[in-house]
Amino acid sequence: MKVLVFGQTGQLATELAQFDGVTCLGRRDADLTNPRACEAVIAQADMDVVINAAAYTAVDRSEEDRDTAMIVNAMAPTAMAAAAATRGIPLVHISTDYVFDGSGTTPWKPDDATGPLGVYGSSKLGGEKGITATGGTHAILRTAWVFSAHGTNFVKTMLRLGAERDALNIVADQIGGPTPARDIAAACMRIARALTEDPTKSGTYHFSGAPDVSWANFAREIFAQSGLSVDVTDIPTTAYSTSAKRPANSRLDCRMTTATFGIARPDWRRGLAQVVADLNT
Template sequence: MNVLVFGQTGQVATELALFDGVTCLGRADADLTDPGACEAVIAATDADAVINAAAYTAVDKAEENRDTAMIVNAMAPTAMAAAAAARGIPFVHISTDYVFDGSGSAPWQPDAPTGPLGVYGASKLGGEKGVAAAGGTYAILRTAWVFSAHGNNFVRTMRRLGAERDALTIVGDQIGGPTPARDIAAACMKIARALHADPSKSGTYHFSGAPDVSWADFAREIFAQSDLSVDVTDITTDQYPTPAKRPANSRLNCTTTTSAFGIERPDWRAGLAQVLADLTP
């Protein structure tokens, strides 16, 4: 199956590029600030499915750049989904836990009420609504806490800081499932194939790593597997203010993804070991 991927340098797109039959598009091929251009690329493609792995992901900067975030995260995916629907091919769109308000402690179900806390989450929710309304075969795959051996992510930041310091304070009251980009890419490919065979599986799904942990405990595991001696002290979200508010509860219920596609939640600790091996010279 030939798959057209929007995104080229991002964490998931980099992993998708390793699959046979995948063509990844960078900004020179399709500028996400021009939804019409994205639509035209799909209209001209002979691919069997489209995956959108590109997004405006600068959560804090989105607070100041609302218009750009909305174009890239809401208008562009809506245009892509409409073009895919017109061609009769599946569209897989990666979304985020940030569409929820982070309340409570129960894992979020795919049909739970949304309530984004900031511009980034609101823009991603706008994209979800546009994709679902396009009338084609689609899957919205919400994920969380993405990490890999490339790009900007928590694992690489902790490795750098852990090599420089012997003590760190890390937020301990935000809980979620760290998710290896490699596993997200594999899930997207499997879902695209399944939708191609059975459009009735269209819908919104969740996919994140297990077990759920705090950022502080995630950091402790990174340091343990990296053989770095770093004393981690838990702090509250209020003690680490950011321009955009983060959800405290990013737990995602992924059972429908398992039942529909046979995709289990990956053990992020095993994924972390692989990433650290990739990062080791």
């Protein structure tokens, strides 16, 4: 299976690059601020499936840079989907829990009503709607709290701060499932193959790590596994000011993904152990 991946240096793209048959495109190959260029790449490339692992993920900066966020997260994926549909090629697209308003405590199902709190979530939802509207074979895979040994993420930030300080205040009223990028990559490849064999599996799915946890307790596990002695104090979201609102409830109901593709939620603690080991080698 030949896989064309939009994204090259991000956490997910880096993990996808480890699979056979994968070609990852950087900004020089396909600039997501130019949706027509993305469309042209798909029209010409030799591949069996497209995975869009690229996005404008600067949640706070997107509040001031709405136009770019909308182009990259909504218009470009829509153009990709249209080009893939024209060629009859499946598209796997990564989305986010930020399309929901974060209310309640019940895990979000794929068909629950959306209600993004900010520009980032709105732009990602725009991409979802655009992809669906093209009518092509696709899987929209919403995930949350992605981490890996690559790029910038919560795990690496905690390891850096934990090496510098003996006490940290961490938000404890936001709950979600940390998700290893390596497991997302494996899920994408499995879903991509399934779509090539059975296009009727098109739809929107959820995939996040288990068990659900707060940022504060996630940090405690990071410090425990890395051998750092850091006193973590729980604080509310209101004590940590950001430009964009964060969803309090990022729990995702992943049962449809398991039922359709046989992909279970990964234990993020095992994924964390691998990331810590990778960073120590």
